[in-house]
Amino acid sequence: MTIIATGEIFKKKPKTFSHYFEMYLKSVNRNRSYFQALPHRRKVEAHFGSRDIDTITRLDIKNYLLDLPILSRSKAIYLGAIVGTFNCAIDDGVIQTSPAHAIRLPREAKSDIQYFSKQEVKKLLDNAEGDLNPYLLIAFHTGMRPEEVLGLQWGDIGSTHISIKRARTRNSIRPTKTPKGVREVPYPSFIMESVNKLKANSLWVFNLQDTNSLYYRWNKLLERCEIPKRKLYATRHTFATTALNDGLLSINELAGILGHTSPNITLQYYSSAIKSNTVFFEGGFDLFCLKNDTEEKRTLRKTL
Template sequence: MACGKWAVGKGWLEVNPYEGLKPKKDNPKEIKPFTQEEIRAILAGFDEVAPHYSPFVRFLMATGVRTSEAIGLLWGHVDFQRSEIVIKESLPKDLTGNGYRRVRKETKTGNIRYLPMSLELQALLLFLRPAKVNPDSLVFTTPQGCVIDADNFRCRQWAKVLKAQSIPYRKPYTTRHTMASHAIEQGVPMTGVAYLLGHTDTSMVTKHYGHMVNRPTLPAIPIG
């Protein structure tokens, strides 16, 4: 519409052909984070059906990091002395390759963030830590010690566990929404949630989770 108006102003068009067209509405998809009960059911399901990936799923739930960030996490990024995890790299698929090769790169937003470890998360990583730590080794791998393929994990483990636990299917990325939603419900400010998610400001957080902040109650109406 603006382009047509500009062309009319320049004298290149007599009539704006886009005049009267309504801009497409932004229809954001409803976010359905996992409830506390669903989280427990998913973790119990992985403990039973795919125990090797249980720590990986617990990490995703607890931190809300992107799947590629969890896949690319190195032991050198886990600081037990400071009790924090450094998220500064990811290991996404190389879209220019055959679909299996992965390339190490910076995070999606290019930010470095430091996630404080809870006692539960620290215990989880201490349990996984090998006797001799190689800082360049991956924290999470397949049972064969290879890089986790996100698509294979989603199809072969994730979907199977959710079906077995009778939980409506949502993608593994929902663990990110889950962490953010529960953080807001537990009183973490928007700026803090934005930092944990790796955003430079609160705009994305406000767009997706703003409805959860200071949610009003209906007024008392005498309908009884």
């Protein structure tokens, strides 16, 4: 009789984490990064899935995140899935507050980006075999992400520009990382001699059956060239840092080519890689025309 008097009998019975997790997935399935993030979100469900949503504590969540053997910035996907799942349970009226509310991931010192010198790029291109050579020619000369290069179709390659429309991995074809990722980038015409050798009866420039071992062959190429191991993504960083240090592109122009949503993101990534000695004032520089009350030519230029 007590539960009737207190109203407990009318309260909803909390369901499992998995139940509300599926509700959360439905709410984000239109996001551009849905398929990219899905495997990571599923790991959250595998950990908490069978537990009733109201039995999971703030300490449980913190310990789970702490035990993940990845960087804090990579844990954000996992925390986002947890927060979203608990929000669905709140909307359903089975809990009043979320134990994941206001959990903050510790900040880590930002590591410098990794990129190749011009000599290293030449060595890699001279030794790359098969479809790895045209792949690297495109990657080093356009700054495209690895999955964007693999997503190229022959119709995307124009006479002077490449249209980037999609990302492709071994398991999926999906939109680009951000809306700004859909873009056109220029390319030097000389790289097409190698790229055109790939032409076959295929819609795709790169046949995924041949590129399943792309990362393995990339690491072997680095070994063969006696170059320290770096991620394939370093081709993108190499394009960006070289273009900035050689004065070929401004930050704004580079942001557009890389598909960044804002030039601020480009600065955050590459400010540390810009050489301080690439900008200097020539000897006659007199900004306010104070020297001998005469206006001298003022020049600010970048060394190439």
